Amino acid sequence: MGEGEAYSLFRSLRWPETEGEPVCPRCGCCDAYDIPSRRKFQCKACKHQYSVTSGTIFAARKLTFTDLLAAIVLFVNGAKGVSALQVSRDLDVQYKTAYVLCHKLREAMATDQAGIRLEGIVEIDGAYFGGHIRPENRKQDRRDRRLAKHQTGKRQCVVVMRERNGRSLPFVVRHEGDAVPIVRDRVDTLAIVHADEASSWDDLHAGWQTWRINHSLAYSDEGACTNQAESYFSRLRRMEVGTHHHIAGPYLHAYAGEASWREDNRRISNGGQAMMVTGAALATRQSRQWAGYWQRAD
Incomplete structure (x- = not known):
């Protein structure tokens, strides 16, 4: 052309x-x-x-x-x-x-993704990104990086809400539990919510019919699962580790939105995707x- x-x-x-x-x-x-x-x-x-x-x-x-x-x-x-x-x-x-x-x-x-409201069956999950601490060279100098006192304070949580075979909506919060007020604004009250057993999602039972899945026992059990939310995080992890190698905290929401768009439109041809982005x-x-x-x- x-x-x-x-x-x-x-x-x-x-x-x-x-x-x-x-x-x-x-x-x-x-x-x-x-x-x-x-x-x-x-x-x-x-x-x-x-x-x-x-x-x-x-x-x-x-x-x-x-x-x-x-x-x-x-x-x-x-x-x-x-x-x-x-x-x-x-x-x-x-x-x-x-x-x-x-x-x-x-x-x-x-x-x-602006102004959308999710309906039907909605899977919700969160994952933490950023705040990497390089381990010390010698073993005796290394610390348990899982402890809060050894964290850098830069870790942020990406929470995704995703309709079954439909749209997804990510956002960035400090802790997973901070996402519950946003869920109230962006998920229809008649929706059925699927989440894991993290205590952050206990408050969801007050507003929606909520199904929980214990990942230490199974990934899917009697219809309860968050596999499509995990699919989104798989793509975002590969973007961070394999493509960009580092995502700065202030721009994490932009990369999370990009991964959401790619996940939602993965069945569309490359030419169709190019015209969508250009438009x-x-x-x-x-x-x-x-x-x-x-x-x-x-």
């Missing part, structure tokens, strides 16, 4: 209601002057100049449309994520460029966190 075809594809995904014809992002007018030399438009009503990426997560881009599309295809192609270093090598761009671009795509993926990115407003990320003063 050449630059012209990629540009036409971006136009059709940005303005699907008008079949790629420009719509002013400021006033909504559909009449515009075309400025083909700059690939821009000027609204006939408010005189505002805009492009196909104006006001989107790709605003103020410097990459070509073919490079943006190639980056999206490479990004969705990794079953367990793609590192920014790999993307920078494949596209022949700086690591900083690839790093910010990947995080912008993760932000676009997260828009699919979501063009429908997402300019990122406040990642726009000008490397130009900010500490």
Whole structure:
């Protein structure tokens, strides 16, 4: 696909209601002057100049449309994520460029999870990430890293709520028990909840029909299991250990959302996933966190 075809594809995904014809992002007018030399438009009503990426997560881009599309295809192609270093090598761009671009795509993926409420049979489980302590060289100097006094305080818990054969919703809390108020907001009261025997989930019995499974005895027993939640954590663990090697605490929620999106859409073809992410990115407003990320003063 050449630059012209990629540009036409971006136009059709940005303005699907008008079949790629420009719509002013400021006033909504559909009449515009075309400025083909700059690939821009000027609204006939408010005189505002805009492009196909104006006001989107790709605003103020410097990459070509073919490079943006190639980056999206490479990004969705990794079953367990793609590192920014790999993307920078494949596209022949700086690591900083690839790093910010990947995080912008993760932000676009997260828009699919905004405001959803889970129904039916919902599996809930939590797992801890981060806060790794390197063991001492000599055995006599090593400490029991499971004890709280030997922790770094950086460990965070990713809790996932996942419908059976449906959507998943992850979020990050300090401790597993802190997730119960969020469950009340995002799970329908008529849902059936499945959880393990951790005491953190005892409060769920007050609001839902709750099934519990003791993993020390079985992974599934009389229909009670959290196997689909465990499948999500398997993907996220492989992303952390095998692809990214380290996930910083402030960005853990972004990687958790990415793993959720990949798990929910794993049956969709690579081309379909690429179009979904491109459409979501063009429908997402300019990122406040990642726009000008490397130009900010500490």
